[in-house]
Amino acid sequence: MTWQKHLPFKMCFIVWRALRDKIPTDARISQMNIANPSRCICCKNPDTENVNHLFNAGDYAFQLWKHIGGPFGINVEQSFYRQILINWWKIKAPNPVINILVKCIPIATSWEIWRTRCAAKYGNEPINFNNSVCLISFSVLQVIKNQFNNFQGNHSWNKVIYLNSCNINFKKTFTVSWLKPPVNFVKLNSDGSCKEGRCGGGGVIRNHQGHLVHAYTVKAGAGTNNLAEALALLHGIRWCIAVEHK
Known part of the structure; x- marks a missing residue:
């Protein structure tokens, strides 16, 4: 101090x-x-x-x-x-x-x-x-x-x-923006959640122009938030490997 x-x-x-x-x-x-x-x-x-x-x-x-x-x-x-x-x-x-x-x-x-x-x-x-x-x-x-x-x-x-x-209401804001991947690369964004024991997730894949290449959902069954997020990410990575995307 x-x-x-x-x-x-x-x-x-x-x-x-x-x-x-x-x-x-x-x-x-x-x-x-x-x-x-x-x-x-x-x-x-x-x-x-x-x-x-x-x-x-x-x-x-x-x-x-x-x-x-x-x-x-x-x-x-x-x-x-x-x-x-x-x-x-x-x-x-x-x-x-x-x-x-x-x-x-x-x-x-x-x-x-x-x-x-x-x-x-x-x-x-x-x-x-x-x-x-x-x-x-x-x-x-x-x-x-x-x-x-x-x-x-x-x-x-x-x-x-x-x-x-005095009562000062202070709120700090941050600007969050999505950045495009390099040319000939794609970017995967995924998420998952769990509610009342039922889990699921999904993701989107975009190219270097920001255009949608693929979107998907995943049913994870019973589990936790961490499991749902991991499975959603894994599904997206496997899809990219299968179609030979970087």
């Missing part, structure tokens, strides 16, 4: 690193015997900055997860960062749109927490809660737009909430 091909690699990579405690938080740097006072810049009352605090328990992260997860029924109270991700990914999506939302939102949110932390710590950029929500919304809805050409509307958080609450 960590790797979502529709999102930028950097977002998925930061989640992968965070889950393995491989990002340079203050606590991680201190483990390398580098003098570094640990003060989470995202909190009003700074605490030790480790992965779980930065991505979950800290003031900014907790409020962001609470706001983002509320409409989806995600409880962030007394949870660890890993558990929050699992709660998102365990949601049973009723359609492909919500499936993308519940897989991409936690990754986009994690990235935004890390981006905000670094921008505030090293770029003196003020922490802006509303701006973070907008950036998360934009990232996720851009994925929806790329996947579904008929997506319309702005990239606001209200649009995300709307997509989660």
Whole structure:
């Protein structure tokens, strides 16, 4: 679930690193015997900055997860960062749109927490809660737009909430066409079925122009669907061999 091909690699990579405690938080740097006072810049009352605090328990992260997860029924109270991700990914999506939302939102949110932390710590950029929500919304809805050409509307958080609450009837259609065989060849199409113990099948044979060469039916007697299909296919092959068709 960590790797979502529709999102930028950097977002998925930061989640992968965070889950393995491989990002340079203050606590991680201190483990390398580098003098570094640990003060989470995202909190009003700074605490030790480790992965779980930065991505979950800290003031900014907790409020962001609470706001983002509320409409989806995600409880962030007394949870660890890993558990929050699992709660998102365990949601049973009723359609492909919500499936993308519940897989991409936690990754986009994690990235935004890390981006905000670094921008505030090293770029003196003020922490802006509303701006973070907008950036998360934009990232996720851009994925929806790329996947579904008929997506319309702005990239606001209200649009995300709307997509989660509305009843989307999604039907995927496929075009199936019959392909003509090569010149001097024929194509055999057969099928069989069984109902109440009585089985039968049939088939049609066409030439390279699509013209009907032969059609047949087969009574298979008692049996199964698989037996009826096999006998129908076998009858067609035998006929082709008998009349020397390729």
